[in-house]
Amino acid sequence: MDSVTHAFFVAAVLAYLGHPELILFGVMGAVLMDSDILYSRISDHFPSLYVFTHGGFTHSLAGALVTGGATSAGICLTASTGMIPALILSEIPPAAFAAVFLGSFTHVALDLLAYPGIPVFYPVTDRKYTLGVFAGPSPVMMVVSWVYLILLILGVAPLSALPVWSALFILVVAFFSVLKIAMAFHLEGESIPTFNPLVWYEIRETDEAFIFRCISLLRGTCGEKEFVKSRDVPSRDVALSSGDPEVKRLRYYSYFTTAEREGDAIVIRDPLRDEGIIFYPPSYKKIRIEKNGGRDEW
The missing domain is CATH 3.30.70 (Alpha-Beta Plaits)
Structure with missing residues (x-):
């Protein structure tokens, strides 16, 4: 998911829980997870640190703890310089930090919906996991989230409209989840969505090769290739x-x-x-x- 959708998701959760005053902290926890886009400089120079890349270490349960802790420490440090009004932290410090970690973990949860997956259980294993609902960031939700953000900034839409955004989010996820389940039952191999909901990929493995197929829901098979393993x-x-x-x-x-x-x-x-x-x-x-x-x- 894109960062704006991550931000609105944790904002919606906190609003639903009755803590709109914590939204700023939750958003920081969610958005700063994507700071790992800067880590590729590390893995580019040191191949053994390949997990330090976008969608890598920080997108694991352990990485969410580390990122949430670093964000919380940054909030404390910023507050000590007077850049954050002391009143904000003096009234709700434990809840504020809980909101930061909520943002970090909801980020991991949402990214589990998309390919190519994330290493949830790193450092135990670097295997990527995904529910395979989206091909990557959802273009539909990206448009919905950015439009809402612009309307929010312009004062056209209030923050209280979050339930409307939440309803649209649930509908989009539900629609693509149904497609995923249907394709998983229909195909023999692994079903992979594309940005076009009417076109799917299938990867099937045999002893000697990987079979790749492109499937159009309107036209049937739109391409097939075999890749010999060795x-x-x-x-x-x-x-x-x-x-x-x-x-x-x-x-x-x-x-x-x-x-x-x-x-x-x-x-x-x-x-x-x-x-x-x-x-x-x-x-x-x-x-x-x-x-x-x-x-x-x-």
């Missing part, structure tokens, strides 16, 4: 490469990977992203491992 690469070599930090980073970014030999080198890639079928995440689509240990990654 071409002229012994399973032993694939297993040995799996411990390489750059290979781990590539696989963390990928829907699935294949291996093939090019001369004395092994090329490991995510064919869906490498061929432009799926564009996100845009980085680290394949890596060429030379026999002498050299690396080329792009």
Whole structure:
């Protein structure tokens, strides 16, 4: 979900709980979770820290605790300089910090709805989890949230209109959830939504290959490709490469990977992203491992 939708969601929860005075703190907790967009500088230079990227560490339960704690500490530090009126914190400090953490955890919950998923249980595992309802940030909710924000700023719509936004949010999630459930029953493999609700992808795995299909709800199958898991690469070599930090980073970014030999080198890639079928995440689509240990990654 986009940051504005995250902000309005926690605002709606706090308003429903009868604490509109805490909305500012909840919004800070929700929005600052996306500060991890700056962390890619770390993972770009240090492949072993590949989880430090957007949608990575901070989007785990542990990361929500760390980010919520850092945000709370920042609020205290800012208040001590007089930038936040002391009256705000002196009346409701425990509740304010609870609202910050609520914002952090609702952010994780909402991002579970979308592909490519988030590492919820990191550092126990870096596996990404998703309910697969949306292909990414929902364009519908993004438009609804931004329109409401603009109307709010212009004074046309009051904050008390949050229930209307909430109703629209529930309707959008419910509609796409029904689509997801229907496609999950209809398809044999993993069903992946696209930004077009009438077009879905399917990934099915066999012993030898990954089968990718594009399905249109109006026209049926609109494309199919088979990607062989390993071409002229012994399973032993694939297993040995799996411990390489750059290979781990590539696989963390990928829907699935294949291996093939090019001369004395092994090329490991995510064919869906490498061929432009799926564009996100845009980085680290394949890596060429030379026999002498050299690396080329792009």
